[in-house]
Amino acid sequence: MPRAGGFVLYYVHDYTENQGNTQKLSYQFAIQSVKMIKVKHIVHHISRYDAHYSEEGIPIELSERQKKILAIVEAEQPITSSDIALRLGLNRSTLRGDLGILSLSGNLIAKPKVGYCINGTQPQEAFGRQVREMLVGEVKSLPVVVDEKDSVYDALVALFLDDASTVFVRSDGFLAGLASRKDFLKAAIGGQDLQKIPIGVIMTRMPNIVVTHPQESVLEAARRIVHHQVDSLPVVETHERNGEPAYKIVGVISKTNLARLFVELSK
DSSP, rough: OOOSEEEEEEEEESSSSSTOOOEEEOOOHHHHHHHHHHHHEEEEESSSSOOSSOSSOOEEEHHHHHHHHHHHHHHHHOOHHHHHHHTTTSEEEEEHHHHHHHHHHHHHEEETTTTEEEOOOOOEEEHHHHHHHHHHHHBBOOEEETTTTHHHHHHHHHHHHHTTEEEEEEEEEEEEEEEEEHHHHHHHHHHHHHHHHHHHHHEEEEOOOOOTTTBBBBHHHHHHHHHTTTTTEEEEEEETTTTTEEEEEEEEEEEOOOOOHHHHHTO
């Protein structure tokens, strides 16, 4: 269906009163016809130009609010109905009719869990824009966190219970280090008693840890994961401790988070 920026022509195919003749009607009359008589379907023609009337039917000019909605969607697509309403300072329920008309007419495409896009926008364009604009804080998950004094064995149990790839280690409430499955494997191969060794002995310590923040873009976090060849990044908030920056861990973003996100956006 072509992209539109002007008006819509609606045609009602009536198979009861007009024996297959096509009525050229406005949107309102088309809807009334659907309710009053038995029709097979409604088809519509869309024109990008609203400077003149088409000989094919009766054009309906979009309302000013509908034109504003199209402008907002074109600038920020994909965008949810809640965000559109917020931009216009209206309730979402107020826009339901406008969004329905714009979707029915082919001006907009509504994608579940994604939002509205201008009809005719390339899927990869909308996908890339959403990934660039999405923040880490929107997709992060709960991290597996243990204390620096906990044993390697306890940390390993926590790792497998949560089916995680990395355990993050905290000391006095701040991020002190992390231990990956490789670290646990090395400790186990060494034949050491894992119940007696503190996790702090085998972990990678700060500042040798790559982190991300809730307000950072998902794309930047993904680039960091690829560049540093790690399974995940701790999502942290920066604080000051003894005159130096310190991090409190508030989440984790992993390859699994990214894979799940891409699957959701591709639906």
